[in-house]
Amino acid sequence: MRLLFEVQGVVHAPLEEVRARMFADAGVSGSHRLVDRAAGVIAHWGDWWYRGEDSLHPHPEGALLVHRVYNIARQGNWAPYLANKLFLGYRARLQASLRERIALLEAQS
Template sequence: MRLLFEVTGVVHAPLEDVRARMFADAGESGPHRLVDREQGVIAYWGDWWYFGEDTLHLHPEGALVRHRVYNIARQGNWAPYLANKMFIGYRAKLEASMRERVRRLQS
């Protein structure tokens, strides 16, 4: 498993309030999804290369939300780069998405 991207955001609200909001519509674990409310983890993965993980941590200013994207391809681990156009613009999309998530979690 190779870490490709990591973005974080700080929600200026108590950790337990953020946890309740984050998991309000998270659903349950399934074949391509792990939901662990106690540990503050939501993970989801595809069939061949993608593994995304959201984690929640205590932060001096509230709660830290971390999103990580991993390449889990066992063979042809170079192929996700081609399939995703070398991930050009991907980080910017993740950062924009994190800003929006922080905004929603603070409300």
């Protein structure tokens, strides 16, 4: 498993409130999904290369939300770069998406 991208941001609300909001509709673990409420982690993955993972951590201003994207390809681990056009602009899209998620989590207070 190779870490490709990591983006993070602070949710300005108490950690336990953010955890409750994040896991409110998370469902349960399954064949392509991990939901670990105790550890504050939600992950999902496909059959080929992708694993996305969200985790919550304590932060002096509230809760730190970290999103990581991993390449989990067992063979041809170079192919996701070609399939995703060398990931051009991917980090910016991840950061924008994270900002939107943080705004939603903060608005629920």
